[in-house]
Amino acid sequence: MPLATFRPEGEARERLASGYRDGERVDYWNILQRPSGAVSTTPREMANYLRMYLNEGELDGVRLVKPESIDRMMEARTPRAVRAGVEEWYGLGIARYASAGQVWYGHTGRLPGYVADMAWCPKLGVGYAIMINSSSGGFNQLRSEFREFIVQGQEPDELPRVATLRPKELAAHEGYYQLITPRREEGRYLAPFLNVVRVKAQGGSLWLTTMNSTEDPKEFLPVTEHLFRSPKDQLSSLVFYEGEEEGQARFSIREEYQRVSQPLVWAAWILGEAALGVMASTVFFALIGLPRLLFGRRLREEPFLSARVRPFLCTLFFAASVGLHLMGVRQDVIASFGTPTFWSIGVFVATIMFALTAMAGLCVTLIAKRSTINRAVRWHALLVSGAQVTVALYLASWGVIGLRSWA
Numbered sequence: 001m002p003l004a005t006f007r008p009e010g011e012a013r014e015r016l017a018s019g020y021r022d023g024e025r026v027d028y029w030n031i032l033q034r035p036s037g038a039v040s041t042t043p044r045e046m047a048n049y050l051r052m053y054l055n056e057g058e059l060d061g062v063r064l065v066k067p068e069s070i071d072r073m074m075e076a077r078t079p080r081a082v083r084a085g086v087e088e089w090y091g092l093g094i095a096r097y098a099s100a101g102q103v104w105y106g107h108t109g110r111l112p113g114y115v116a117d118m119a120w121c122p123k124l125g126v127g128y129a130i131m132i133n134s135s136s137g138g139f140n141q142l143r144s145e146f147r148e149f150i151v152q153g154q155e156p157d158e159l160p161r162v163a164t165l166r167p168k169e170l171a172a173h174e175g176y177y178q179l180i181t182p183r184r185e186e187g188r189y190l191a192p193f194l195n196v197v198r199v200k201a202q203g204g205s206l207w208l209t210t211m212n213s214t215e216d217p218k219e220f221l222p223v224t225e226h227l228f229r230s231p232k233d234q235l236s237s238l239v240f241y242e243g244e245e246e247g248q249a250r251f252s253i254r255e256e257y258q259r260v261s262q263p264l265v266w267a268a269w270i271l272g273e274a275a276l277g278v279m280a281s282t283v284f285f286a287l288i289g290l291p292r293l294l295f296g297r298r299l300r301e302e303p304f305l306s307a308r309v310r311p312f313l314c315t316l317f318f319a320a321s322v323g324l325h326l327m328g329v330r331q332d333v334i335a336s337f338g339t340p341t342f343w344s345i346g347v348f349v350a351t352i353m354f355a356l357t358a359m360a361g362l363c364v365t366l367i368a369k370r371s372t373i374n375r376a377v378r379w380h381a382l383l384v385s386g387a388q389v390t391v392a393l394y395l396a397s398w399g400v401i402g403l404r405s406w407a
Contacts, residue, residue, distance in 0.1 A: 001041055001045040001048060001049060002045075003015075003041060003042055003045055004039060004040065004041035004042075004045055005039075005040055005041075006030065006034040006035070006038055006039060006040075007030065007034075008028070008040045012040060015042075016028060016040060017114075017133040018113075018133060019111070019112065019113020019114045019133050019134070019135070020113055020133060020134045020135075020136070021112060021113050021134065021135050021136050022136050023136070025113075026112050026113035026332070028111075028113065028114075029335070031111070031334070037109045037110070037111060038111070043129070043131065046118065046129040046131065047129060049118070049129075050118055050120060050127045050128075050129050052064055052065070053070065053105075053120055053127070054120050054122075054125060054126075054127055056070050056071075057069065057070045072091075072092060073091055073092040073093060073094045074091050074094050074096065074105050075091050075092075076089035076090060076091045076096075079252070080241065080252065080256070081239050081241075081252035081256070084226065084227075084239045084240075084241040084252075085224070085226070085227050085236065085239055086227065086236055086237060086238070086239040086252060087229075087235035087236045087237070088233075088235045088236070088237040088254070090254075093107060094106065094107055095107060095108075096235070097235065097237075098157075098230075098233040098234045098235040098237075099144065099147050100144070100147040100148045100151050100156075101151065101154075101156025101157060101232075101234070102121045102123060102124065102147075102151055102154070102156065102157055102234075103121065103122075103123065103157060103234060103235060104119045104120065104121050104147070105119065105120055105121075105122065106118050106119025106120060106127075107119075110135055111135070112135055112332050112334070112335070113133060113134065113135055114131070114132070114133055114135060115131075115132055115134070115135050115139045116129070116130065116131040116132075117129070117130050117139070117143050118130075119143075119147075121151070123157070124151065124154055126150055126151070128146055128147075128150060130142065130143055130146060156234075157234045158234070159232075159233075159234055160223050160229065160234065160236070161223075162204075162221045162222060162223070163222040163223055163224055163225070164204070164222075165204070165222050165225060167201065169225050170201035170204070170205075170206065170222070171201050173199055173201065173206060173240050173249075173251070174199055174200055174201050175198075175199055175249070175259050175260075175262070176196055176197070176198055176199075176211075176259065176260050176261070176262055176265045177196070177197045177198075177199060177249075177250070177251060177257035177258060177259050177260065178191055178192060178195060178196050178197075178257060178258055178260045178265075179191050179195035179196075179197075179255055179256075179257055180250075180256055180257065180258045181255050181256040182195065182255070183255070186403075186405070188398065189394070189395065189398035189400060192265070192268040192272075193212065193268060193269065193272050194212060195210075196210075196211045196212075196260070196265055197209065197210050197211065197257060198211060199251070200217075204221075204222070205219050205220060205221055205222070206219070206220045206222070206228055206238075207219055207220075208220065208238075208253075211265075211269075212269075218230070219231055220237075220238050223236045226239055226240045226241065227239050237253055237254070238251060238252070238253045239251060239252055239253075243258060274387070275387040275388075275390060275391050278383055278384050278387040279311075279314075279315045279318065279384060279387055279388060279391070280315070281380070281384065282311045282312040282314075282315045282384055283312070283315060285308070285312070285380070286312045308377060308381065310357055310360055310361035310364060310385075311357075311361045311365075311381055311384040311385055311388065313357050314354055314357035314358045314361055314385075314388045315384075315388070317350050317351075317353040317354035317357060318350075318354045318388070318391070320346070320350040321346075321347050321350035321351045321354060324343050324346040324347050324350060325343070325347050327343065328341070328343030328344070328346075328347070331343070337405035337406065338405070338406060339406050340406050341406075344404075344405050344406050347403060347405070348402060348403060348404055348405075351395065351400060351401045351402055351403060352401060352402045354388075354392060354401070355392040355395075355396060355401045355402075357388075358385065358388035358389045358391070358392045359389060359392070361381070361384070361385040361388060362382075362385035362386065362388075362389050365378065365381040365382045365385045366382070
């Protein structure tokens with residue numbers, strides 16, 4: 001691979017394909033950990049790299065890597081799920097999975113404007129490498145169809161026998177489970193609201209439903225009492241096991257989940273949605289109050305007018321922080337938040353202002369109890385301020401308030 005490089009400069013830069021996203025050209029840049037996803041090479045050299053794996057470390061009669069080293073890369077040892085028996089894993093840079101009726105090994109990578117996938121099937125002695133200069137979606141379907149194409153006419157691997165478990169054995173796995181190993185640590189605070197899975201036993205199978213998601217439930221067939229697989233997969237990908245603490249049930253399906261009590265799950269959702277709903281009500285009251293404030297003399301003269309205004313401003317800062325984050329992620333999460341930009345600084349300032357106005361709003365509302373402010377207005381302001389302070393304290397406990405993503 002003489003042309004492969006971590007730094008596309010000079011001639012390599014001239015040969016580099018332009019990357020696109022949503023039809024727009026994007027600038028190329030290297031990530032800090034270059035070996036993790038910044039190798040630039042040619043299709044021919046990528047084919048050489050793939051052939052080396054297919055020949056267990058040998059290429060054109062030259063031994064480059066020991067066979068045992070290739071085998072070790074294709075093996076995972078440390079994950080608890082692997083030790084518990086799961087058969088789909090991620091080894092030393094190489095993933096193992098089932099697709100198109102065969103067992104595959106490979107690696108996928110992506111940068112803004114570029115996506116690549118390399119995989120091979122040792123049983124059939126075939127493989128592929130796909131590289132496209134667009135990261136706008138559809139790549140997963142593309143590679144699935146590619147696998148189907150190159151294995152057509154081949155007998156699929158035999159599916160493992162489905163174990164017959166007693167209803168009590170299946171029911172032991174039922175419950176709610178929360179993600180505890182998010183890929184990106186900064187999003188852990190959202191796990192109680194967005195990363196909860198319900199496991200239900202039905203018809204001799206387990207069905208997994210991601211709460212607050214529009215996806216259909218996914219079925220898993222039992223291989224053993226604790227191992228399960230997708231109906232069309234030859235490898236088990238779901239395993240249940242006890243956590244480090246006694247009675248702490250967990251399961252793993254590429255990521256690790258821990259059982260949580262149903263009341264806690266519902267309490268988090270109800271309180272979270274109630275807090276957001278109460279905060280959103282300030283917008284409704286602002287639509288009524290602002291015209292009166294501008295054109296009504298009586299309202300302008302009313303004491304503690306800030307008890308009405310500050311909760312509304314606090315909600316605006318919260319909405320601004322969420323909006324800036326979502327728009328920045330849509331642009332490019334690393335470019336938008338890896339350096340001081342409009343998006344990253346905007347989130348930093350908006351979250352701080354949200355927390356400050358939440359505290360100020362609560363203080364003003366408490367003082368307003370001794371004023372002539374309307375009782376209904378005061379109680380609504382107190383309810384809103386209480387919700388805003390609660391949300392601010394929760395976000396602050398996770399380091400979201402005043403987040404400096406570029407630091």
